[in-house]
Amino acid sequence: MVMSYLKKLYAFIIFFFLYAPIMVLIVFSFNESKSRGSWDGFTLKWYIELFQDRQIMSALYNTIVIAILSSTIATAIGTAAAIGIHNMKQFKRSMVMNLTYLPVLNPDIVTGISLMLLFIFLKIRLGFLTLLLAHITFNIPYVIISVLPKLKQLNKHIYEAALDLGASPSYALRKVIIPEIMPGIITGFLLAFTLSLDDFVISFFTTGSGVSNLSITIYSMARRGINPKINALSTIMFVTVLLLLIIVNKRMSKTNIIKE
């Protein structure tokens, strides 16, 4: 009995530790005063200022476009790569897999810097394009890692049966293999999408010429001091994440019930 209370207390403390800072940001995003020790009354002005801030809005735009494009392209390249890798001979396969794990294991800062050196070496102007290329690059391995296990579970004979029944290899691929591994592809896509949304370090080194994403903007704002606009931004992002996760979770539990 005591044990169970202790457990509850412990869990409460940890959750408090995780959420207290976020809650403080949310509460203070409605604070009239710019200083943070005192409460001067309720206001929505920081939200209005946030939406009028050109820099933040263009950063938001870049973040979303980059996330959509990079995760889509990475999913396409990554899925194809996974199918290819799955059918490779042992030696070549382990070579390619080592290559795949390299950016996953490499510290972000090294990946970011090496890409920056590459772009400068190739004389590509740092900006939107380089940011996109960098995001695709670090996203692909995660797609492959998500798709490969599904391919392993795949029954080899289905594909062969399809061929025996007269399907062309590409038809069999589209109609037999892809639908079977779809859950892995979707996981990979979502993973890539979130990683792209959240990335700071690699973006920081591979962008330039005034193109920035949300993370970079928050970093430069935070370096300038405490700004209630960031609090407002945090609140919006927190609520969005919360809603998204709740919706996803509801859907998942619903489909589970139907399946059962």
Added chain:
Amino acid sequence: MKEGRISSPYIIWMTIFIVFPILLILFFGITIRTDEGFKLSLENFQRFFEPIYLLVLWRSIRLAFISTVICLILGYPMAMILANKDLKMKNTLVLLFVIPMWMNFLLRTYAWMTLLERGGIINSFLSLLRIPPINLLYTEEAVILGMVYNFLPFMVLPIYSVLIKIDKSLLEAAEDLGADSYTVLRKVIFPLSIPGVISGITMVFMPAVTTFVISRLLGGGQFTLIGNLIEQQFLFVGDWNFGSAISIVMIILILISMGFMSKYEKENEGAGLW
């Protein structure tokens, strides 16, 4: 199925964007810039082994190590609580644990800046208790706190995902054989959860040792970590050669620790988190 042709776009892509850039870093690392162009030299590495830079390396490892240990101590019991089968609303609680991880980590770090300041919430609270304000921000402790806060979920979730897979009958068998709950924990649960612990340690230690943001924002530029050193060389000093050499040292460091970890981690493959 026709062999690897379908993966050739990928292989070309990775050659251009992963292999070639790393070769560039290698090239810069083992050369120095002279008036006549680049000259092969190990000077950069020699420079890295000067006491001042070893101090930075040592500080990075020390802070990352402390943070990892704190994450483990705080996280393991939490993972056990979450993994408890009788827990009501378990999915919700796990979800609650994941949400902060989905928030931009800069925002999470920023949240602590507002809390720790001299005029921040914690100090205003202390002043109600008539305690004079203390410097919390821009200290080594603040940097460690930032690391623990940001990386704690990376410790809890892998351990959690291993713990829920433990066969309950094993635990019952142990109890039937007379083990008390402490012995069960020590002799059965903990050994079985080792793969989760290992991947948790990796997932906390690696980002912690290479971070430059947390030390910059919460340490006020005073606690140079190896990540800050690299950033400085590339973005402020412009000494790409020295910066590359430090990056190479870091890659080697990470690869060694990964090799070390993978010995313990056979089936888990580090995918436990997702």
Added chain:
Amino acid sequence: MKKIIKAVVAMVLISTVIFIMTGCGQSKPTLKVYNWGDYIDESIFKDFEEEYGIRIIYDTFATNEDMYIKIKAGGSDYDVAFPSDYMIERMISEDLLYEINYNNIPNYKYIGDEFKNFSYDPTNGYSVPYMWGTVGIIYNTTMVDDTVDSWDILWNEKYAKQILMLDSQRDSIGITLKKLGYSLNTKNVDELEAAKDALIEQKPLVLAYVGDEVKDKMIAGEAALAVVWSGDAVYMNWENPDLEYAIPKEGSNLWFDAMVIPKTSKNKENAELFINFMSRTDIAFKNADYIGYSTPHIEARNLLDEDLINDPTAYPELEDLVNCEVFKDLSDFLREYDKIWTEVKAR
């Protein structure tokens, strides 16, 4: 399942198209401006856009070195940048700047003559002065009861952990050299070594090495003393009247920031158009009034508030600054400064 996937794919595609289309909708010509953080009234961009139909893309840097590396390394295409004196000298000598066609900048005539012909741009060929000022100490009168007239106060144990230093190597090493009685352009290794030791000795007293956040921190009373640029001091005093600015008697740094056109620019004429616009009296006034820095623009200065014109923080008499020096480019010797600063911060 399949339907959901199709729906998701369709949504992704549609939203991508929409996003890209809205992005391309603004196909106006653009001009890329690279400036210090918080160093311009950003509403001026809108004025410029309305007047000339050129959209400004704005990016900021924290130190001269930061900006120099970005332009030198390539991979950028900034049209206008705002470096300081010694950095302009360096960029000229490394052929990173375009010569400006002053025929396109008629408003150059409003810039005071005392701000022309400085050693960093002896021929006045590459730069148009933007702002000028000094480096000094800002202190909170409620927290500091000593007279602030010397750099030594930043080494006073009494203010341990209440001192903010600039995270900028030339400035921080420079004031230390001044404190020790040396020139802030020294190339003497022993003098630099002494400065390094002094900075390392000071480090335990320092709360943080900061950039732009110094303003926020001092206004909020987070620290007692800070090294700042005079223009920031004016702004901080507006926000918090307890803050006072002093130029130490050992002398300090007198600096000039100017607008230049880096060779990365793809549209020199538009860059000149922008520089001329910034030097127009109404715009120069609006800007100086907003950021609080001291303008070299005579007409704009005369429009400013009486209090500001008479404020010795913003507009000291140039004769009073006899001990102050302007930074010079140290060319290759800069590596020593880099090294010292890295070591101080790594300690």
